[in-house]
Amino acid sequence: MQLSPFSRPGRFWRGNLHTHSNLSDGALPPGQVVDRYKAAGYDFMMLSEHFIGNFDWPIADTRPFRSNSFTTIIGSELHAPETSVGELWHIVAAGLPLDFPKAAEGETGAQIARRAHEAGAFIGIAHPAWSQLTIEDGRAIDCAHAVEIYNHGCAIENDRGEGFYLLDQLLTEGKRLTAFATDDAHFKTPDHFGGWVQVKAQSLDPDELLTALKAGHYYSSQGPQFHAITLEGKELHIETSPVDTITVVCGHSRTCVRNGKAITSATFDLKSLERGWLLKKPSPWFRVVAIDHAGKRAWSNPFWWDKLA
Structure with missing residues (x-):
């Protein structure tokens, strides 16, 4: 019996779900970031700008950069107070509407994640080791689809790129989560093209990619296949x-x-x-x-x- 995603129809599409431009704290404008990923052989990507008042609540409209051979997913990196060590939550939300409302006063990480989930997004718990997330933190995001198993930027900058410790504990508690790898690229350091997902789908249609991500029809990689x-x-x-x-x-x-x-x-x-x-x-x-x-x-x-x- 061939297991999923290998049993699924279609082909594998290489993509990155966690990247920043100068719409938030990245170094490059959105078009240049997209061009970098195209040139590196990616099939799709998402600009996950920091959804916070410091940057005027950006959700990047990357639809103009789509073509027959490359597409984008609309999303953001959501923030709210606070984790068990007093940090802001970092939650990757892929598939948000462009008019997703900004965080309300006092809205928690769990609440904004649920609101994004209800809006149709794929919800990922970002860089657990970098954020020093505990098992209690992992339990709090009860609508999550996945845990970021690898974050390249966090790995090369301070050796806190892994997420498997939190993923495996939550799995053993019965949480049905998947594992996605990303860059979290800002293009200020060599933080790009180091982690990605290979999504099995019949086309590059963004909605079809999101459906496959939510269903777990993908694997993650730094290079091996x-x-x-x-x-x-x-x-x-x-x-x-x-x-x-x-x-x-x-x-x-x-x-x-x-x-x-x-x-x-x-x-x-x-x-x-x-x-x-x-x-x-x-x-x-x-x-x-x-x-x-x-x-x-x-x-x-x-x-x-x-x-x-």
Whole structure:
């Protein structure tokens, strides 16, 4: 059985959901940012300007930059008080209407996220490590579709680019979340073209891309590619571009792993994840990671055994 998104019709489209222009705190005007992504081989992108009064509540209208071979998603990076360490919330909202109302006085992160969700947006919890988000913070955004598993800007600027720690805890609590990688590019440092999503859809229509994102029909990458993930019973087969590690992680410390040089496939008996010291029950979910010789990764979205059954 071929697993999603590889079982879905269409093709993979490369895109970035977290980028800034000089409409907020980025260095370049919107058209130049879009041109950079086009030239780098992306199929779509979103300008996620900081939706805050400091920048007059910007939502970038990038529709003029669309073409038959490249498109944009309308969205923003939402902010509201406050996380458990007293920071502003950073919430990626892809698919907002251009007239999305500004934050109300006293509106919390959870409230503005719900309002964006109700407006049709894909909701992502941004850069958990950079924001030092706790599990309580993750629980608060109860309408989230995804956690930002990798943020390139945060990774290169202060080594806080990861989000898997929060994602995995929330998954183990039963939250059905996916994992998206981004740049968070401002073009002031080498913070661009380092993390993206590969979305499986039949066309570049923005609404179709959003539907696929919400359904989890994508994987994320810094470079490596997944070509196929199939499951027969408890036997999982993975095909990738050349990498040095293919591993399966889940909701406890058990893992399956194959290491080598420029390997392109691995087959695992996932029954091994059910065995281990003092394990009382198997994990209800698993996800796949591929790591190349340079340490760059690709991340599948989580797979849930009850859905696979």
